[in-house]
Amino acid sequence: MTTQQIPSSLGARQFPEYLGIPEWQFERAVRLGCIPAPDRARRRWSRTVVQQVRDQLAGITAATGAVPDMGATRAAEYLTERLGTEITPDAVAELGRQGALRIAGAYKDHPVYDGLGLEMFEDLAAAQEAGRLGRQVTRAEAAELLDVRETDIRHLHRAGYLTPIRHVHSRWQRRREDPAVPLYRLGDLHALQDRDDIDWVAVRAAAGPGRRSPFAALPNAAQT
Template identity: 35%
Template sequence: MAEPAARADYGFGQLAAELDLARWQMRLARERGLIPPPDLEGGRWSAAVAEQIAGHAAQIRAALGEDPPIGAVKAAQRLAVRVGLDVEPADIEVLVLSGDLEVVHRYQGRPLYDPHDLDALDPERVTEVVAARKGPRFATVGAKGAATLLGWPKSLFLRVAAQRALPVDRLGRYALADVRALAGDRELQAAVAEQQRIMALEAARREQTRSEQVIRRWMRDCDDYLSQATDRPPDSAELTRALRALTAARTAIRLHREPAAEGAQPAVR
């Protein structure tokens, strides 16, 4: 059996696949100079250059990490859980302007941040920024902020707050110390994690069913077109979207299928 012919050149996606890089990693690698510009017309890389790059692909992956850059909202949520404060997107902007955090990429004009840079921020510096914004409200937090620093949905926090009879001040705000105590309650956190796992699994299964239905309908439309029952060909873009959604749903199902660790408490009601 003849061996497949060697590729003469590589496009953006082809080179990313050759290097085992996600597309976002490929974009960042180009922007950071870890991958040289295309050396052929049409924005393509020659096989010789691709071979040279492949020699240090492992170092490129290590430099970029496995977590894609995130926007200000998710960056604030990540920091909030880490430092135990109601960090907001405005705080992220302050950290950028003060030189504590770098914008590593932009998507549709919006700045993106490296999760590793966020994890490396000094908690005391983040606390200073949040305290400057909140002023005399620093020791209290609203329901939305409490949910953010716990990493929970707001509705779940409100249920737990009612069950625990957490006191509120005249503005309806909770004591930061009380909310942090919830974060330190291992049994409660285990129960919440189990509930979120179940909810994520159920959502993924619903998406799997929906995607499978779309694909089956597309295949019926394809049969109708092949048999000339209709002159209108099926929309290939619809199939592509459904296949991507199905792949993501099945990945999520595998991720969330395993039960929580032994000893976890029943889900919060």
């Protein structure tokens, strides 16, 4: 296409279409500075800029990568295929929590992970460890793992000793309701087990039917 055939200016939707690249790749190129900011009003680019970008397109697409930003489930599927072993969505969330994967934004309150970072990620050992520490469990599963009662977990949560990593909907909840089921991170349960100020032997010894949890005396987190 000659310079004369290029429109006098292009908008944010027309420009990637003209270049033949997806919008996500165009937006990433702008964010990374591979494509300059609009130089015309109403977020439009001039013919001069369009021609410059067109001539440098191969280098721009190489710098922006071929993987779009995505949520934890799709990111886990992508990493599983790339690394040749199962990577769970919990592992992806943990890698994001650690900063090993960049969180690019959010969609419906769920993190979206940077596709360029996913494309460059190669640390299989870190992904596997993240899958172990980042595993998310329900209150019942947490109680089973710690060999205590669910009421003990409730008291630890109430007292701020254990904080949910997120909440999900129960099978009985309507989708329009706020998620009510807390999920706990396995790494936080391990840290809880290592606390010197908790006598786990005594807690487990008090686990008989009708017996009061030793954690019941803990003050509410808001009161501490």
